[in-house]
Every structure is written in structure tokens, then in C-alpha cells.
Amino acid sequence: MAFKSPQNTTASGARAKIDAARAQDRRRAARKRNMTIVASLVAAFAVIVAVFLAVDPGSGPDGDTLAAGESRYVRSDSHRLTTAADGKVTLVEFLDFECEACRGMYPLVESLRKEYEGRVTFVVRYFPLPGHFNAERAARAVEAAAQQDKFEIMYQRMYQTQTEWGEKRTPADEYFRGLAQGLGMDMAAWQKAYEDPATLARVKKDVADGQALGVQGTPTFYLNGTLVQVQMQDDLKKAIDAALAG
Amino acid sequence: MQRSPDDLTLSGDEQIAGEADRPFARSLPWLLLVGGLVGFAAAFTLTVEKIALLRDPDYVPTCSINPILSCGSVMRTPQAEVFGFPNPLIGVAAFAALAAIGAAMLAGARPRPWFWAGLQAGVTFGVVFVHWLIWQSLYVIGALCPYCMVVWVVTILLFWYVTLVNLGRTRAGRLLAEYHAVALTAWFLLIIGLITVRFWDYWSSLI
Incomplete structure (x- = not known):
């Protein structure tokens, strides 16, 4: 498993550079992938909440909409x-x-x-x-x-x-x-x-x-x-x- | 899959020297310092509010904004003193320690594995406790306390990145590190989702 000490130090130096560049690319790609998925997740969540809000607006305890038979003067629970x-x-x-x-x-x-x-x-x-x-x-x-x-x-x-x-x-x-x-x-x-x-x-x-x-x-x-x-x-x-x- | 030098498995002292190669090893000290200070500020504020509440039972904490966002009702519950003393006292001590650990690492400290294990144990206790509190807050008390929520966020962040650093270059560690932000986002969205559903009546009345 372990990377044994290389014979040629210059070759290993060049190789290390290439590997470092590769590693950086990988990190960049990973970051981009992360951000894309995160943005999609957040967007999906926002859409779901927005849809539910649109379907069920203000049925809450101090909601602005009035249920059937209610008025601002008399609510069903008054x-x-x-x-x-x-x-x-x-x-x-x-x-x-x-x-x-x-x-x-x-x-x-x-x-x-x-x-x-x-x-x-x-x-x-x-x-x-x-x-x-x-x-x-x-x-x-x-x-x-x-x-x-x-x-x-x-x-x-x-x-x-x-x-x-x-x-x-x-x-x-x-x-x-x-x-x-x-x-x-x-x-x-x-x-x-x-x-x-x-x-x-x-x-x-x-x-x-x-x-x-x-x-x-x-x-x-x-x-x-x-x-x-x-x-x-x-x-x-x-x-x-x-x-x-x- | 081809192995690159940073995939090397090292042993003994080399492992400590190779610590910087672990994912997030370089950013973790900053997170510990900043997260520790933020968590400390929240816990300290809660402690001060708790004292004010004890002196004057009629005191309205600064974070009691509406029926849902209300520290006062949360701080008066038995859950706020699980171990027989106010919870924020744990936070004051623990977050101060985490901030100090972060600062020490920034100053060049390279802790031994047993120290990392201790840190992991600490943040794990913290994250479990915080989730129990989230559960209680949402489903038993039925109110949210803004300062407590700051503590939730900081604790989850610290647990997550300490764990990733400790998992290091193991298979699980690498996979999680690759998608660290995705996992974290999903985690937070789950909690936000639970809060949204639980207090739906209230939120929908605001618009």
C-alpha cells in the first residue's frame, strides 16, 4: 500500500508537482460539484415551501384569511x-x-x-x-x-x-x-x-x-x-x- | 484507482506530521476558534438572561419576539436544566475550550491522537445533546429560542468538521469530505423542514 521511497528524486519531484496540480483540479471539481448539489437542494426546498404556501395560505391562528362563516368580528373560536x-x-x-x-x-x-x-x-x-x-x-x-x-x-x-x-x-x-x-x-x-x-x-x-x-x-x-x-x-x-x- | 502521494498511509510520528494532508485539517482550527467564540457568545448571553429571569420572574428576555420565537418560555422549562443546572453553563465552558483549542492549533499545536479522540468525544456529546434539545424544543415545548438555535448550528458545524478531520483519509472520510457541503446542507434543511412543518400555522399566518 505504502509509496516506497523513490530512487530518483528529480522524477519524484516532477511527479509530485503533477500530482499536486491534479489534486488541486480534483478539489476544484469537488467544490463545484458540492455547490451545484447544495444549490439544487436549497432551491428544491424553497420550491416545496413556496408551493405549500401557495396551496395553503394563512390558515394559521392569526391568519389574514377568514374561514367560512367567520368575520373579523366573530371567529369560529370566539x-x-x-x-x-x-x-x-x-x-x-x-x-x-x-x-x-x-x-x-x-x-x-x-x-x-x-x-x-x-x-x-x-x-x-x-x-x-x-x-x-x-x-x-x-x-x-x-x-x-x-x-x-x-x-x-x-x-x-x-x-x-x-x-x-x-x-x-x-x-x-x-x-x-x-x-x-x-x-x-x-x-x-x-x-x-x-x-x-x-x-x-x-x-x-x-x-x-x-x-x-x-x-x-x-x-x-x-x-x-x-x-x-x-x-x-x-x-x-x-x-x-x-x-x-x- | 491510481494512488497519489497524498494517499500515503503513514505511521507514528509521520502521521502527526502528515496531519495537514487530512481534509479540512487546515481550516478546522479557524472553525474551532470562530465557532467556539460564536457558541460562547450565545451560551453566555443565555446565562445572563437566565440570571435576569431568576432575579425578576417577570423579565422578558431579549429574544422573546413572538409566541414561537420565545426564549422566555423555553428557558423556564425543566429541559433547560437537564443536569440540574442551567444548560448554557455547559456551553460557556465547552465553547470557550473549543475556541482555545482552535487558537492553540493556529499557534502551531499538533495534538496527539488521544487529544483528537477527546475532542471527538466532546463534540459527539454536544451534537447528541443538541438534537435532543431540538426534539424537545419542537415537539414538547413548542417554541424556539433564537440563541439556542445559534448553539445548534455551531455545534453541528463543529461536530461535522471535527469528525471529517478525524476520519481523515479513510474511505468513509474521503467520501464524506468530497460531499461535505451536500451532507451538511441536507442536515440543516432537514431541521429547517421540521421547524417549517411544526410551526406551519404560524409561518403561513405571517404572509
């Missing part, structure tokens, strides 16, 4: 407090659990949804404002509860306890955990959902819809896709009555 039998009138509220104005509206919304039970669909969309330190946490806590079919009770608890945890600059994780525990939830599942990036993505999807609709603050109400200006306590009720009559 939480409904009550559902109208005929589905003709829908009131959507973009809310922030840490916003005092939302808590101010809460008793009215509660009484309205009892009054119009079965006739008006009440939809809740998350819209935690960045200025509220625990608002996003609260939304995640409610969403985590929703995964155990406890959306409504957790939604109520948030407003009932807002003064306990709101307007503070410290994380309220433990407090929300306590709320969930008090409602007898499966705490392992709740905790997992609370920390799951998918839960946060679900909240942000609502926010994205709100932003696309031009929601500026909370609470913002849409009745059948029309912004309702709520100045007086009666405004909301009047708008609902008008929609039901019309």
Missing part, C-alpha cells in the same frame, strides 16, 4: 356568552380585564345578556392593552379556563376581583392561579395552558382582529359589525332594540 337562536343580532365586545371602564360596563352587559338571552349573541374578544401590566396574563388565565369550559365563570371572576389585582405593576400569576383553583379546575391542565405559547397566540389573534377593525381602546362594542358609541347607559340597549326591530 367565545360566546349567549347565542341567539336565529343568529340575526350579534354584539361583540373587545375588552381588557384590567380596564376600569370595562369593569364599569360589566354589570350592564351582564343584565343585557340575561334580558336578551336567546335573541342576541354576545361575543367576547380579548383586547389586553399594553399599558395594563396584567391584562395579557388575565386574558391568558381566562383562555386557559375556557379550555376547561369555564370561560364564563372565569370572565366574571376577573371583573369581580379586578380591584384586588388590577393597576399593579407586579405579576398576578399567583392570584389568577388562585382564582382557577377556587373554581375547582384541573390545575395541572390550567397551568400548562396558561403558559402555553398557543394560548398567548390565541389572545393575540383577537388583538390582531381588533387592530384590523380599528379598535382603539376598551371596551369597544360592535353590533352586527357596526361600531356602537356608548355614551349613556341606554345607548347599548337602544342599539340592540333597533337591531332586533330592523
Whole structure:
């Protein structure tokens, strides 16, 4: 196997030169071959991804396209407090659990949804404002509860306890955990959902819809896709009555 | 196939002298130095972020960009402390050592075979560990941590070229060296493909 020491050193020197040149050519050819295959691989990969993207554009959690029966106001996974039998009138509220104005509206919304039970669909969309330190946490806590079919009770608890945890600059994780525990939830599942990036993505999807609709603050109400200006306590009720009559 | 002088099989001290003939033997020290420094920077940053997170549980790490690219959620998991202490501590020590080895080789160090064997053992442990972390990140935690991904890339690169140098002029070594970039590309594309599929919903929502 081994290359035995050559007799003639000049011949071996010339030979070494030729071999070196050959080796260089080989390396060059190998590099070129490498680059060609690498480029083809990358191109093929890019084409496959592009094709899939073209076939399946934006079916994602905060996708821009809407599935059948969905709108920016109401998605298929949006939480409904009550559902109208005929589905003709829908009131959507973009809310922030840490916003005092939302808590101010809460008793009215509660009484309205009892009054119009079965006739008006009440939809809740998350819209935690960045200025509220625990608002996003609260939304995640409610969403985590929703995964155990406890959306409504957790939604109520948030407003009932807002003064306990709101307007503070410290994380309220433990407090929300306590709320969930008090409602007898499966705490392992709740905790997992609370920390799951998918839960946060679900909240942000609502926010994205709100932003696309031009929601500026909370609470913002849409009745059948029309912004309702709520100045007086009666405004909301009047708008609902008008929609039901019309 | 005709044999050329650089196909020579040598023994003993000659083998050490002939090391420069092994594929990538000359570029490996640079890779070790640069890769080691990059890996060190990533591991060091992760360590600093971990400390910040411990001091203030509400701290949002600099690499938490969106629900998928999120160090915070990854750093809080048990997988981030497999051996009972934060993983980046391993990286801080190991990458610093690799960079030093690269620098020593550039300065003329010609390690003995046992040293090469040790280096191989180290990068092999690293690459196995990194793939376990990739698996956990993708399928158990469901989030990606950008600094960790820097570590993935560097670890795979270092493993690959250390292995090629160690395989040297064996048949497998030559074949792999010939198509080193192809194999590496396929490897990375596989991981990128898994990431693309796993978080497809998210990526497709971005466009």
C-alpha cells in the first residue's frame, strides 16, 4: 500500500508537482460539484415551501384569511356568552380585564345578556392593552379556563376581583392561579395552558382582529359589525332594540 | 484507482506530521476558534438572561419576539436544566475550550491522537445533546429560542468538521469530505423542514 521511497528524486519531484496540480483540479471539481448539489437542494426546498404556501395560505391562528362563516368580528373560536337562536343580532365586545371602564360596563352587559338571552349573541374578544401590566396574563388565565369550559365563570371572576389585582405593576400569576383553583379546575391542565405559547397566540389573534377593525381602546362594542358609541347607559340597549326591530 | 502521494498511509510520528494532508485539517482550527467564540457568545448571553429571569420572574428576555420565537418560555422549562443546572453553563465552558483549542492549533499545536479522540468525544456529546434539545424544543415545548438555535448550528458545524478531520483519509472520510457541503446542507434543511412543518400555522399566518 505504502509509496516506497523513490530512487530518483528529480522524477519524484516532477511527479509530485503533477500530482499536486491534479489534486488541486480534483478539489476544484469537488467544490463545484458540492455547490451545484447544495444549490439544487436549497432551491428544491424553497420550491416545496413556496408551493405549500401557495396551496395553503394563512390558515394559521392569526391568519389574514377568514374561514367560512367567520368575520373579523366573530371567529369560529370566539367565545360566546349567549347565542341567539336565529343568529340575526350579534354584539361583540373587545375588552381588557384590567380596564376600569370595562369593569364599569360589566354589570350592564351582564343584565343585557340575561334580558336578551336567546335573541342576541354576545361575543367576547380579548383586547389586553399594553399599558395594563396584567391584562395579557388575565386574558391568558381566562383562555386557559375556557379550555376547561369555564370561560364564563372565569370572565366574571376577573371583573369581580379586578380591584384586588388590577393597576399593579407586579405579576398576578399567583392570584389568577388562585382564582382557577377556587373554581375547582384541573390545575395541572390550567397551568400548562396558561403558559402555553398557543394560548398567548390565541389572545393575540383577537388583538390582531381588533387592530384590523380599528379598535382603539376598551371596551369597544360592535353590533352586527357596526361600531356602537356608548355614551349613556341606554345607548347599548337602544342599539340592540333597533337591531332586533330592523 | 491510481494512488497519489497524498494517499500515503503513514505511521507514528509521520502521521502527526502528515496531519495537514487530512481534509479540512487546515481550516478546522479557524472553525474551532470562530465557532467556539460564536457558541460562547450565545451560551453566555443565555446565562445572563437566565440570571435576569431568576432575579425578576417577570423579565422578558431579549429574544422573546413572538409566541414561537420565545426564549422566555423555553428557558423556564425543566429541559433547560437537564443536569440540574442551567444548560448554557455547559456551553460557556465547552465553547470557550473549543475556541482555545482552535487558537492553540493556529499557534502551531499538533495534538496527539488521544487529544483528537477527546475532542471527538466532546463534540459527539454536544451534537447528541443538541438534537435532543431540538426534539424537545419542537415537539414538547413548542417554541424556539433564537440563541439556542445559534448553539445548534455551531455545534453541528463543529461536530461535522471535527469528525471529517478525524476520519481523515479513510474511505468513509474521503467520501464524506468530497460531499461535505451536500451532507451538511441536507442536515440543516432537514431541521429547517421540521421547524417549517411544526410551526406551519404560524409561518403561513405571517404572509
